[in-house]
Amino acid sequence: MAEKLETAHAGFLRRYVFSTDHKVIGIQYLLVSMGMAVVGGLLAVLIRLQLAWPGEKWPWLGKLFPDGMAGGVMKPEFYLSLVTMHGTLMIFFVVSLALLGGFGNFLIPLQVGARDMAFPFLNMLSFWTLVPGCLIMLGSFLVEGGAAAAGWTAYPPLSAVRSAIPGSQWGQTLWIVAMALFIVSFTMGGLNYVTTILDLRTRGMSLMRMPVTLWTLFFASALGLVAFPPLTAAAVMLLLDRHFGTSFFLPSGLFFGNQVLPNEGGTPLLWQHLFWFLGHPEVYVLILPALGIVLEILPVFARKPVFGYRLTVYSLVAIAFLSMIVWGHHMYVSGMSPYLGEFFAIGTMAITIPSAVIGTNMIATLWGGSLRFTTPMLFALAALVFFGTGGFGGIFLGNAASDIYLHDSYFVVGHFHFMIGGVTLMAAFAGCYYWFPKMFGRMMSERLGKLHFWLTFPTFYAIFLLMHYMGLAGMPRRYYAFDRFEFLEALQAPQVWITLIAFVLSAAQLLFLINFLGSLLRGAVAGPNPWGATTLEWAAPSPPPHGNWGDQLPEVHRWPYDYSVPGAPTDFTPQTAGPAEVPITF
Amino acid sequence: MSQAHIVGPMAPAWGGGVSPFRIGWNKLMMWIFIIGDALLFAGFLAGYGFLRLASGSWPDRSQVFELSFIALMTFTLITSSATMATAVGASQRGERKLVLVFLGLTILGGLAFLAMQAYEWSGLIRAGASLASNPWGVPLFGATFFMITGFHGTHVLVGVLILAITAARFQTGRGRPEGVELAGLYWHFVDLVWVFIFTLFYLV
Amino acid sequence: MAYKTYWKTWLGLLTLTLAMIAAGGRTLPRLLLLGVLLAAMLVKAGFIGGVFMHLRSETRALMLIVTLTIIGVSAALFFGIAPDGMRALALSDR
Numbered sequence: 001m002a003e004k005l006e007t008a009h010a011g012f013l014r015r016y017v018f019s020t021d022h023k024v025i026g027i028q029y030l031l032v033s034m035g036m037a038v039v040g041g042l043l044a045v046l047i048r049l050q051l052a053w054p055g056e057k058w059p060w061l062g063k064l065f066p067d068g069m070a071g072g073v074m075k076p077e078f079y080l081s082l083v084t085m086h087g088t089l090m091i092f093f094v095v096s097l098a099l100l101g102g103f104g105n106f107l108i109p110l111q112v113g114a115r116d117m118a119f120p121f122l123n124m125l126s127f128w129t130l131v132p133g134c135l136i137m138l139g140s141f142l143v144e145g146g147a148a149a150a151g152w153t154a155y156p157p158l159s160a161v162r163s164a165i166p167g168s169q170w171g172q173t174l175w176i177v178a179m180a181l182f183i184v185s186f187t188m189g190g191l192n193y194v195t196t197i198l199d200l201r202t203r204g205m206s207l208m209r210m211p212v213t214l215w216t217l218f219f220a221s222a223l224g225l226v227a228f229p230p231l232t233a234a235a236v237m238l239l240l241d242r243h244f245g246t247s248f249f250l251p252s253g254l255f256f257g258n259q260v261l262p263n264e265g266g267t268p269l270l271w272q273h274l275f276w277f278l279g280h281p282e283v284y285v286l287i288l289p290a291l292g293i294v295l296e297i298l299p300v301f302a303r304k305p306v307f308g309y310r311l312t313v314y315s316l317v318a319i320a321f322l323s324m325i326v327w328g329h330h331m332y333v334s335g336m337s338p339y340l341g342e343f344f345a346i347g348t349m350a351i352t353i354p355s356a357v358i359g360t361n362m363i364a365t366l367w368g369g370s371l372r373f374t375t376p377m378l379f380a381l382a383a384l385v386f387f388g389t390g391g392f393g394g395i396f397l398g399n400a401a402s403d404i405y406l407h408d409s410y411f412v413v414g415h416f417h418f419m420i421g422g423v424t425l426m427a428a429f430a431g432c433y434y435w436f437p438k439m440f441g442r443m444m445s446e447r448l449g450k451l452h453f454w455l456t457f458p459t460f461y462a463i464f465l466l467m468h469y470m471g472l473a474g475m476p477r478r479y480y481a482f483d484r485f486e487f488l489e490a491l492q493a494p495q496v497w498i499t500l501i502a503f504v505l506s507a508a509q510l511l512f513l514i515n516f517l518g519s520l521l522r523g524a525v526a527g528p529n530p531w532g533a534t535t536l537e538w539a540a541p542s543p544p545p546h547g548n549w550g551d552q553l554p555e556v557h558r559w560p561y562d563y564s565v566p567g568a569p570t571d572f573t574p575q576t577a578g579p580a581e582v583p584i585t586f
Numbered sequence: 587m588s589q590a591h592i593v594g595p596m597a598p599a600w601g602g603g604v605s606p607f608r609i610g611w612n613k614l615m616m617w618i619f620i621i622g623d624a625l626l627f628a629g630f631l632a633g634y635g636f637l638r639l640a641s642g643s644w645p646d647r648s649q650v651f652e653l654s655f656i657a658l659m660t661f662t663l664i665t666s667s668a669t670m671a672t673a674v675g676a677s678q679r680g681e682r683k684l685v686l687v688f689l690g691l692t693i694l695g696g697l698a699f700l701a702m703q704a705y706e707w708s709g710l711i712r713a714g715a716s717l718a719s720n721p722w723g724v725p726l727f728g729a730t731f732f733m734i735t736g737f738h739g740t741h742v743l744v745g746v747l748i749l750a751i752t753a754a755r756f757q758t759g760r761g762r763p764e765g766v767e768l769a770g771l772y773w774h775f776v777d778l779v780w781v782f783i784f785t786l787f788y789l790v
Numbered sequence: 791m792a793y794k795t796y797w798k799t800w801l802g803l804l805t806l807t808l809a810m811i812a813a814g815g816r817t818l819p820r821l822l823l824l825g826v827l828l829a830a831m832l833v834k835a836g837f838i839g840g841v842f843m844h845l846r847s848e849t850r851a852l853m854l855i856v857t858l859t860i861i862g863v864s865a866a867l868f869f870g871i872a873p874d875g876m877r878a879l880a881l882s883d884r
Contacts, residue, residue, distance in 0.1 A: 118611040187622060191615050199611040207606075225622050226863050233629025236733065245718030246729040248633065265726040267878050270636050273871040274629060325866055337873045607852040617852065621859050628864035635868055639875030640882075653811060660807050668800035671842045672793055774842045778835055784807075785831040789814045790824060 018128070020120035021546055025127050026106030027439060030432075032134060033097035034513070036089050039138065041506055043086040050074045050082075052499035054481030067166070068146055079480035080149035081167045085141070087152030088175065091286070092182050093134060095424045099289040100186070100224075101130070103431050104193055104217050106439060110537035111214050113202025113554045115547045118195040126188035133181030136174050145169030151478065153275060156249035156268045160241040163257055173242060176235050183228050190221040202536075204556030208313070209575070211535045211560045212306060215313055216292030219320045220285045227281035227324065234274035241266070272334055276327035284323040286420060288316065290427035291358055291387070294380045297430055298362060300533045301377035302369025303571050305561030308361040315354035315361075322351040332400045333407045341400045348398035352391070359388055370564070370571075374531075375449030379430035382457040386422025390415060393468060408478070411471025417464040426457070429512065436516075437530050441542045442523030448515040455508035459501050466494055532572045535560045539576050558584045616768050620775045623741075627779050630737065631786055634730045645722035647788055650710070656788050659702045660780065663742075666695025667777040670749075670770050677766040682756070685766060689753040692773065696746040703739050707732070731787070738783055741776050748772060791844065799841040806830050 019025060049058065057072040068078025105123065109116050117123045140147045149167025150159035158164050159172050197210070197218045237248040245262075249271045252264035299306050306312065328336060328344030362384050371377070393415035396402045406412060429452075436444045470491055475482060482488045482495065529538040536556070540548055554576050562573035568582040605614055638644055647653070673688035710731075714721045720728035752769045755761035810830045813823060840846040845853045 119615065187619075191618055194618055195611045195615045198607070199605040199614060225618060226625055226859060229622050229625035230629030230632070230867055232626055233633060236630075236737075237633060240717060240729065240733060245716075246733075247725055248637065248729065263725075265637060265641055265724065267640065269874055269878065270633060270871070273636075273874065274633060277867055277870070324863065325870070328870070337877050340870070340873050607849050609848065609852065617856055621856060624860045625863055628860070628867060632864070632868045632871060636871050636875035639872060640878035642879060642882075653814070657807065657811055661804060664800060664803045664807070667838065667842050668796050671791075671796040675791060675793055675796065771843055774838055777842075778838045781831055781834045781838065785810065785827055789810060789827050 018124060020116070020124045022105045022109050022117050022120065022123060023439070023544065023548075025123055026102050026104070028127055029097050029101030029105060029130075030103075032131070033094050033102055034516075036093040036097065036134060037509075040086055040089040040094055041509065043082050043089070045502065045506055046074075047079070047082050047086060048499040048502045050079055050480060051482070052496045054483050074480065076480040077149055077165050077167065078146065080151070080165065080478065081141075081147045081171070083478055084149050084151050084167065084175075085137070085147045088148075088179075089137065091152060091282070091420065092179070093137065095286050095420060095428070096186070097130070098428045099286065099293075099424060099431075100193075100217070100220060101127070101189060103213075103289065103293065103428075103435070104189070104221070106435065107213060107537060108193055108196050108217060109200070110438075110540060110544065110548060111211055111535055112197060112200055113205055113536050113549070113556060114196060114200040115549060115553070117192040118200055119192055122188050123192050126185045126192070129181055129188065130185035133178045133185065136178040136181065140171045140174035140178070143170040143174060146171050148172040148175035153279070154238065154271075155275075156238065156241065156271050157254060157256075160238060160249050160271075161254070161256060161261065162242055168242075173239070176239055180232065180235060183232055186224055186228065190225045193217060193221040194225065202553050202556060205536075205575075208310070209556060209559045211292075212295040212309070212312060213289070213292035213535075215316055216288040216295075219316050220288040223281045223288070223320050223323065224285045227278045227285070230274050231278035234271055237274075238271065269331075269334060269336065272331050272336075273327070276330045277324075279330060280327040281323045283416075283420065284319060286424050288319070290383060290424040293427040293431045293434075294362060294383045294387075294423075295358075295365070296535070297376050297380040297434055298365045298384075299561050299563055300434075300531050300572075301372045301374055301380075302366050303372075303563045304365060304369040305563055306361065307364035307367075308357070309559070309561065312358055312361050315357045318354040319351060319358075322347055322354070326351060326398075329398050329400075329403070332403045338400070345398060345400045349395075352395060352398070355387075355391060359384070359391065362387075374433075375444070375446055375453060376430045376434035376531075378450065378453045378457075379426045379433065382453070383423045383426035383430065386418045386426060386461070389465075390418025390422055393418065406471060408476055409471035410467040410475045410477055413477050414464045414467030414471060417460075417467070421464065422460060425460075429453075429456070432512075432516070434531070435537075436519065436523075437526035438537055438540075438542050438544075440520055440523075441526055442519050443526045443530060444515050444519040444523060448511055448518075452508055452511040452515065455511065456505060459505040459508070463498050463501050463505065466498055470494065529574075532570070534562055534572050534574050536575055539574055558582075610764070612764065612768060613771070616771050620771065623775065624779070627734075627737070627782065630730075630734050631782065634734060634787070637726050637730065641724055641726060643724060645720075645724055645727050650722055650727075651706070651788060653788065655702070655706065656784065659699055659706075660784050662695050662699050662702065663777050663780050666692045666699070667774055669695060670773045674763075674767050674770040677756075677761075677763040685756055685761075686753060689749055689756070689766070693746055693749050693753065696742055696749065696773075700739060700742055700746070703735060703742075707735070734783055734787060738776070738779055741779065745769075745773050745776050791841070791847070795841060799837050803834055803837055806834050 016024060046061070049056070055073060058069065059072045062069045062072030065078065068075055068081065105117070145166035145168070147167055148154065148159070148171040149165050150172060154172070154175070159168055162168050162172075197214055201210070237246070240246040241248050241250055247263035247266040249268050250261065250263035250266045254261040254263060295306055295312065326344050326347040328340055329348045332341050393411065397406055397412060397415055433444055433449055436442070473488070473491060475488055475491060483492055526542045528540065528542050531538070536554055537544075539554055556575045557578050558573065558575055560575050562568070562582065564571045565573055565582055565585075573582045605611070607614060669688045669691040673685050673692060676684035676688060715728045715731070717729050717732055719725050748769050752761060752765055755765065810827055813826050818826070839857070845856065
């Protein structure tokens, strides 16, 4: 109560900048992720320019990047910076930020029926630790040598030897520092998420009555909390290798710059192991909340319960557990022991099973439903399509034998863009359109939303489907130009098509930004439950006040999927509806 | 179907606002933080283990360290853990003076450990050890030593600060038993990590 | 928990530490020494976690989640990368 009064009289800074209210923090995260997405997207446009027209002169870009594009022509090392930063920004500072930072913060207290997170001050700290991380990442473009250029995977020796490439001077160090801040921010947020879901559920909200979204956020946070620490250890070792002459990742006999480097005893293989020990669970940290959002939205717009709720929860457990023991499937051609490789391949094949269960449950949720193709539904369906087809590609990469050919080819690029770009991005958009009314009390434009969808989904799909075939044809990744390889001559035309389609895709995102901002100012006013959904957040006003629930916390009597219950007065029964109104059968 | 047919192990009993582990949110959060911090050290120790397996030889510890001195350091930290546990117990029994005495002893133990660690470091540095090289033939030995003990020492220092703040709050009457208990969990964790470092780096 | 329990545990920890140092001083077969030291290390950890950190008085679920997560993830990490450490030695000319 005292906190409520305090905030009522608080100034602008305390209410909108250093707020401890999870809803404000969630929106702050979402807005930052949107800004970083614009930067990440522009980096992708630059990448596409280079690949379609290698060696071309771009005078105005030459002015913008006088070092990397001296004379308007892109240098190979600048290209490597572009792919590095595009990957890093998109994975950590866009997808993770939007899904976990944005939706996680906004939804968790509302969906469990709490007033806020367990430790609101820590929550605020987590956002304000992230902001310097973002600024340092972006600032790394401006230092001598430019941004890091060793890939988002930061493999030594390229990342460990400062003279190896311009980006490995200060850019790589700033990259490591910014990642450390990100990891600290993630940890602070994750601690809050897990604790709030376990301890702050309202009366009647048992674990098996939680929406699937909460389960996915829970497992994703827990996974991140245990998977990040070994990467932090590795990052420290990399810093020591770079600046203090250690040899954690550097073997003896490295010959560079006309001399043998003095290091001995280490190996890049250790970095690869430690990095991917996080790196693989990380992709599940990204995709689990996305799947949660899809499973949140499908029932609402099919007016049907989620199919196989329990099996979905068990599958999430299996995925979370298995994801921690398959990291070596990124390392089949690294020189790793092939016996180790087989162990990882078996785990990777096993993980397809719970993933397939979840995908099947999504389809079964739709089966026989009364479908409403609103914009959130369209994006959720797109995410499902990407999950299915992208998942198939993963089977070929997960097998050591086929991966020997496909590793480091565009097949990999196509696959992970389907998963991280496709599933997670479509789910993020779906979430934005779906929860915008709850966040801001206004509806987004359906017309602009559908236009955004039809310009985004087919283009994204086409671009990265094509890349699967280019990879099969033997096109390697992270090369700054392919026009000098005779065996890839036939693929130079598709490179141009992809770039042109990418321009359409990028431009289409303006529709989203216009819709978002315009609706904030002039969107139709939204009631508490415009979609007719059952989960707890829709029982609060749009937007919910500070403290979410007024005087009385809600009480939950049923699971969140009582859609179209036979004999019920409406085709949805909120979780707060008592047994007298509609019988509780699940 | 009767009204009471509610599925799920927690369904009928969930009164809300209570942890399934029967501890408050702040203790749960401290435990999860401890899990994460433990895995950070696991990352360092796994890397160290990997590099030792990969190197043909490793210095004989008894040539490098005065193991009785290290034993003294271990003794100090373990004792500070016992005084910390006593302080926590005293805070739960409301014995305020005892809390302050044993918090003070714990802080002294922590400072003594840090002093001994600093003394050990300075001896090794004077002998020519650094992150990049050392006189015992395996450069990575010094690197792993300074990195692992450095991170542990930093955790001890942070712990001493946390304990000082906790003691100050208790002194002014603003402290609560929960605060002492949370500080205690962190301090015991730091001791726990030392058990692993002591065994895996100094003895094995 | 009684104060006495903490100080009895303290005595046990000290005894184990001295035993570990004594074992390290003697010339035992390498594997046996490793086994003894690791076992003693885990027992000490159990004392600190169970008694000092009160894990043995908490719910079984919490105790299992804390211990199994730390041990499980650490083991997965170490045993996942250790074969390559040995392989690195085998492939080198050291």
